[in-house]
Amino acid sequence: MHKGDTILLVIEDDPKFAKILYNMAHQKGFKCLVALNGKMGLQLAQKHQPNGIILDLHLPLMSGWDVLTALKESPEIRHIPIHIMSVEEKILAAYRQGVMGYLVKPISHEDLVNAFQRIEGFINQDKRTLLLVEDNTTLRQSINKLLSGEDIQIVEAGLGKIALEFLRTQSYDCMVLDINLPDMSGFELLDAINSDKSIQQCPIIVYTGRDLSQEENEILMKYTDSVIVKGVKSPERLLDETALFLHRVIADMPEEKQNTIKHMYDKETMLQEKQILIVDDDMRNAFALSRILTEKGVFVEMAEHGKDCLIFLDKNPGVDLVLMDIMMPVMDGYEAMRRIRQQARFKDLPIIALTAKAMKGDKEKCIEAGANDYLPKPLESDRLLSMLRIWLYR
Numbered sequence: 233m234h235k236g237d238t239i240l241l242v243i244e245d246d247p248k249f250a251k252i253l254y255n256m257a258h259q260k261g262f263k264c265l266v267a268l269n270g271k272m273g274l275q276l277a278q279k280h281q282p283n284g285i286i287l288d289l290h291l292p293l294m295s296g297w298d299v300l301t302a303l304k305e306s307p308e309i310r311h312i313p314i315h316i317m318s319v320e321e322k323i324l325a326a327y328r329q330g331v332m333g334y335l336v337k338p339i340s341h342e343d344l345v346n347a348f349q350r351i352e353g354f355i356n357q358d359k360r361t362l363l364l365v366e367d368n369t370t371l372r373q374s375i376n377k378l379l380s381g382e383d384i385q386i387v388e389a390g391l392g393k394i395a396l397e398f399l400r401t402q403s404y405d406c407m408v409l410d411i412n413l414p415d416m417s418g419f420e421l422l423d424a425i426n427s428d429k430s431i432q433q434c435p436i437i438v439y440t441g442r443d444l445s446q447e448e449n450e451i452l453m454k455y456t457d458s459v460i461v462k463g464v465k466s467p468e469r470l471l472d473e474t475a476l477f478l479h480r481v482i483a484d485m486p487e488e489k490q491n492t493i494k495h496m497y498d499k500e501t502m503l504q505e506k507q508i509l510i511v512d513d514d515m516r517n518a519f520a521l522s523r524i525l526t527e528k529g530v531f532v533e534m535a536e537h538g539k540d541c542l543i544f545l546d547k548n549p550g551v552d553l554v555l556m557d558i559m560m561p562v563m564d565g566y567e568a569m570r571r572i573r574q575q576a577r578f579k580d581l582p583i584i585a586l587t588a589k590a591m592k593g594d595k596e597k598c599i600e601a602g603a604n605d606y607l608p609k610p611l612e613s614d615r616l617l618s619m620l621r622i623w624l625y626r
Contacts, residue, residue, distance in 0.1 A: 237263045238355060239282040243273030243299060244317070245291050249337075253286055253317075256348055270294030274302055281309055283355045289318040298614035301621065304329045307482040307494045311475075313354050315347055325605060325619050327435070330476040359385045360478040363407040365395045365421070366439075367414050375408065375439070378467055379474055381485055392416035396424055396431075403432040406477040408439050408470070411448070419448075422455050435477040439470055449579055453599055468492050502621050504529035507550065511541040511568065512557040512586070517609075521555065524613045537561055538568025545572065553582045553624055556603065558594075569602035582623035586611065 240262040244250040250266050257264035265280060267273035270291035277285060277299075285303070289296030296318065304310045315333040316326055322334045333350055335343055360383060366372040367390045376386055387404070389395040392413045398404075411418030418438065425431050438452065472493050475482065482490050508525055512518040513536050522532045533551070535541040537560040545551060554572070558565035565585060572578045585598035585606040598606045604623055607616060 239263045239265060239280055239284075240351070241265045241267065241273065241276055241280070241282040241285045243267045243270065243285065243291065243296070244288045245269060246288075249317075252344075256344065260348055260352055268292075270296060270299045274299050277303060277309055277312065278306075282312060284351045285312055285314045286351075287314050287316050287318075289316060289320045295612060295614050297612065297618050300326065300329055300331070301614070301618040304476070305621070307490070311479045311481045313351065313479050315351055317347075323605075325615075325622055328622050329618075330435075330479070332479070354479075359383060360405045360480065361385045361387065361402070362474060362478060363387050363389065363395060363398055363404045365389045365392070365407065365413070365418075366410040367391065367412075368410070371410075375470070378471055379408075381480070381489075383480055383484060384478060392418075392421040392424075395421060396428075399425060399431045400428070404434050405479075406474055407434055407436045408474065409436055411438055411440055419451055422452075426455060437470065437473050437477070445579070450573075450602075453604075502624065503617070505531065506552040506620075506624055507531045507533065507548075508620075509533045509535060509541065509544060509548075509551045509554045511535045511538065511554060511560070511565065513537055513560045514557070517557070521611070521616075524616065528617065538563030538565060538571075541568050542571055545578065549577055551581065553584070553620065555584050555586055557586045558598070559588065566597065566601040569598075573602035584619060584623065 238261065240257045242250055242253045242257070242264060244253060244266070245268050247268065250268065254264050254266055265276050265282065267276050271293040273287070273291070274294065287296050287299060291299070296316070300314065303312065303314065313332040316331050317335045317337060317339060319337045322336060326334060332354060333347055335347055362379065362384055364372060364375060364386055366375065369390070372388055372390070376388065379386060387398060389398055392415050409418050409421065413421065422436070471489060475485070475493060482493055508530050510518050510521050510532060518534050522534065525532050533544060533548070535544050539562050541554070541556070556565045556569060569583055569585070572581065572583065582604050583602060585603035586609055587594050587598065587606055588609050595606055605619060607619060
């Protein structure tokens, strides 16, 4: 590969589909690398640092979830835009890790063409655009200073109606939103964005200095299928999340900003000494899960059903995360999650629902009952660990 080449890396184990992607890449003028397994894909990404990656999730040797996590936890290469193409149903965890697009196989020719156009547009874009919606002038200036750089254009709006005008006339790569605006609430603005088909959706980060109520958290969860809404409070988290969604090259950022982000990605310490409660009536499942987690330095506790879970949490409110099975005797996972969320002290407790092979509507039922995310059984350990890092890194 020559310096200046535009390189697309395809990580796909189906040789026929990989060949289709390879040919389309060449038609677009890209140099193309193909990896037929996850391990080789990650090695090629680290060695060549391509301009874009197309990633399958079901791969031999190393799953696509593991590849995605490794890429996004490496400050040197996490800026590379990744487009997922997989048989697996779209899932929020992928978007929360900053993927730029997601197509579910089988993929039509038209969808493939559109995906390549999006990848090409992304690669050729000189500056990333961020819409900052905040009515407090002083705070707006401090956020602008925190996020600014030569690679980013920040557009400011002090009112919801102005933000809507901007969104209707231009697409943005990311948006930072204060939920307390003088002319409309942030929730009303999200509703307006969600219902306006002329607005191109983008990741939205709710940045607020106060704790959101349980009701407000539940309202935000409504938007996770159409808009990636992440609530953050600290400036460090805001810098990191915007850098992730804007695909900013960490090495090109000012040194103090680079150091802030690198410090947050110490993978070895992310799970250590976290306390996780496994709620599952099948002890074989529970012990298998426990073994995976204890190897990573996690303190594991167990409960056999929802009622036991509530009793344990009442005595141990400092639990960092709950893995909640759904179908259990005495009290099922839905009821347990609803009761947990009724307690103000647990409004920010991450809960991941574990469901047997997910039926249509299961995800919605889990989220409605109070889950932050869900995983279908049988669990893949790499995917589980990836999701834990997402929800424990707060």
